[in-house]
Structure formats: structure tokens, C-alpha cells
Amino acid sequence: MDSPTVLRRRLGSELRRLREGAKLQAKSAADSLGFSATKVSRIESGQTTLKESDVRAMLELYGVTDEAELRQFITLTRRSTQRGWWHDYGDTLPEWFQTYVGLEADASQIRSYESELVPGLFQTASYAREIFRTAQWKQLDDDAIERRIKLRMQRQEIVRDPAALTVHAVVSEAVLRRPVGGADVMGQQVNHLIEVAQQSNVTIQVLPFSAGAHPAMGTNFRILSFSEVPGDIVFSEALTSSLYLEKQSDISWHESVFDQLTTLALTPEDSMAWLHTLAAKEYTA
Template sequence: MGMSKASSLRAQWLGERLKKARLAAGFTLQDAAEYLQLHEGTMSRFETATYAVRRSYVRDLIDFYRVSDQRDRDALIQLCEDAWRKDWWDGQAADVEREFIDYTWLEARAARICVFEPTLVHGLLQTEHYTRALMVEANGHEMTEEQLDKHVEFRMLRKRVLNADNPTRLALIVEESVLRRPVGGWTVLKEKLRYLLKQAQLEHIEVRVLPTEKGWRPGMSEMFTYFEMPEPYSDVAFVENLAGRTYLEQEDKVAKFHRAYAGLQEVALSPAASSKLIRATIKELD
């Protein structure tokens, strides 16, 4: 009955909405527990996402809390389905850090993903050779060849969200230095740039290069991702560094990343100028 870390973010949203519905209806945890014939502690764990909530419980609670708006009812059911769903990444991620599964879930659910990358090309726009080279540098001495293959396959599968019938929109700002950093060697670098240029031509993908000459701006100190989420989800900001991964959902904190990204867009090259620079860089390397 315990909730795995792989679905913690999904379950947290569900728990928060159930608590909000309960309080709006004027019920205590004990009232809800008695209605479902459960212990009060179990109900508390549902709302804090310590335990996964059964689908039948969510349906019963929707009625008990007198949630009448169909959109709200559908939202709670959808959150429950997402909290329990075993998607393709869950099956592919036996050797992948479990906390990273929330990131792939956000990628698959987002209406738009905005990314700032100061050192690397983002995972969704990486080639297989580039990904392998990065992983060898980062973890090669700790991985078997089989584990390395699984990690590379996992990252390549993530790109499905960009190739779907209704693909996720992706906006990337990348530092100019990334265009010249030969991770994996010069051949891999040129392949990376050609792939990046090809993807940048797609209508749902925007690639902007931030020229080194532009100096420093807020938000440039580390990579971050800003997920614009559809209902019933909240927008999410994501930051990763050596200390770990952090997901931010508080509206005021997420807004800071939104502003930072908008500020970086102002000083970055336009998509057309960025593509021109990438072409020029490829020509230099050839």
C-alpha cells in the first residue's frame, strides 16, 4: 500500500486536492475515515501522499464531499489515474534514479517545456552518441555496459513526447559555448549540431542561442526547466545541481523562473539567428 517515490509528485497533487475538497465540504479526517470505514491515520496518509489512494476511494470521496462541478470531478479522477498509472518510463527505469521518473512524467504531461541549459544540450534534443558520451563521463566507471545501454535507451524513449500526434511544445535557450564543447569528440559534436538544427526547424520546437558577449543575467547560474502544465496540474519549476533535484510548485517561486526565462529570451538570439549561428558553427567544424 506504500507510495513509491516514482509517483510521489502525482500523488501529492491528488492528496492536496482531496484535502481541499474535504475542508470545503466541512468534514474532518475522522468524518472521511468513518465514511470509508478506514482509520483516521490512513486518511491522513492519503492526503500527504504517504499511501496511494484506491480509485474506488476517490470516487466515493468525490460523492461524499459533494463535488458537483464536473470539471473538478474529472480532475480528481484524472489525478488518481495518473498516480496509479504505470507508463512506459516506469517499465524502462529499473536502473534509473526513481526520483527522475517524476521529471519524465512532467515532460509527458506538459503543454510547454521551457529550458535553460548553460553547459549541455537538453536531453530531449540529444543524439544517442552524445547521450552515451555524457553518461560515460558522468557515471561510466560506476555502470556496467548493460546499465549504460539502458540509460541511453531510456533517454531516447523520452523523445517520444516530441514525436507524438499532438507533440509537446519545447523552448530551449542554450549557451553559445555548448555549440563548441566537444563532448565525445568532434564527430559527435558535429552530429549533435546537425540534429539540433534539424529539430529547431520543427514548428513545436524553438531553439535560441545565448551569445557569450551578452554578459550575465538572472537565471544564468544553473540549468532550470519550467513546465507549463494543463489543468488540473500546477505549473512546475525544476532545478538540478550536484546537491540533487528540486521541484518547485509554489506560485511565487515558479513565477521567478518564468520571469528569468523571459529575461533570457530578451538577450538570446532569435530562432532564425540561432539556426544561422549553428549552421556557421557546423561549417567551421567541417
């Protein structure tokens, strides 16, 4: 089932197509509808929940009169307002990250580069617990930490379905050298990465220190692709906020950087051998 986040993106994309088909600039459409230009932009990019009345007004302005098409848009609007399963964790999940979880839940492909952390979809509960315990920007009690871990483990369900999602992650050697939680926790985490990488829909590459300077230094990013909605999204996370990029020039730049990283990194096979050696030498109790 499509997530509400992705349904909003699909609806926004269709409304943009209709506006452009009606030869209307976003500012002109906003003026005619009594909306702000910002509201039209947020609707078309799927960043806000739509009201049926707003959708009906937009469809009327864009010349949509076919009853079947109107019903289809209204049905899509109603589905896009439904709560996703992750909203049950709203008490511990920042609103800006709820959007990402919704996108992740319906992505067909995720390409990522991580310089500091094991990707969330591959984290063990013990590793995640240590990360949350040191989240100094927001002190979390034990209950909140456990709820966040439960959410993270539930997010990982999508990786277990090869037909639904493929994941290709490039991980800096620094991620794996940093002893988060000590040798036991890291040993479990590294072995988990080895296990996960055996899945047909998962590719993990290690970017070694020996690769030297590279085009993603100082940043992390994820490129999310969708089977049902046109256009990719680049997601970059900061301590208390996130950045979503949808311009094609931004997408192309990140894709180019990711391709360079996969060339600089160890091959998937060599990466697994490297992880086996690391686990044996550094994280064996």
C-alpha cells in the same frame, strides 16, 4: 493517455480543493484522518501513490457523498497506481528522475534553460553516450549506458507530436562550444539541433557569451505546464537528486527569468544561423 504521475497530481489537486471547500486546514485534516501533516502534503502535491482506503477516508471527511463522484475519484486513484512505460527502465533510472519522466510525458509545454548540456529531448545517441560514460558519481557498465540511451531516445518521441508538446529551449553558448565526444559527435549534435528546430513545436535560442551576465548564471531549470492539470512545475536537476517547485511565487520568478533569457539570447532565426556557422567552422571533419 495521462501518465500516472500527472494523474496523482490531478487527484491531489482535487483533494486539496475539497479540503479547502470543507474549511479544513491541512493539519486539522491530518489529525482527523490519523495522518501526518507531511502525508497530507505529499498526497495533495501528487508526490505519493494513494491507497483507495486513504482516498475514501479523505472524501468522507470532506463531505463527498455523491456516488458518481465517489466512483470517479476511486477510478482516478486506480489509474494513478498503474506503471508508466518508463518504469521498465527502473534498474537504470533513479527514482527521483522517474517522477520527472512521468511529468515530462504528459506536459503540454516545456521551457528550459541549459548552461552545460544539450537538453535531453534534443540529444543524439552519441552525445548521450559520452555524457553517461563520464557520469563519475555512478559507474555505469556498457549495458546500463545503452539502456539509458534507449530510454532517452524513447522520451524524445513526445517532441515529434506538435499537437502534444511545445518546447522552447534557451541554451548557453558554452553547451555548444564544449567538444563532448569530439568533433564528429558535436557536429552530429549541432546539426540535429538545427533539424529539430525546424519543427513547428520547437524553438531553440542560443545565449551567446557576448550577452554577458544574466539572471540564470549558475543554474539550469525547466518549467513544465500541463493542459489537464492546473499549476506549473519548475524542475531543477542536481547530480544525485532533483528539486520540484510548485509555489506560484517560485513559478513566476522562473518565468520572469526565462523571459529575460529569451530577450538576451539570439533570436530563433539568428540562433540557427549561428549553429550553421559553428558546425561549418568548428565541427567539420
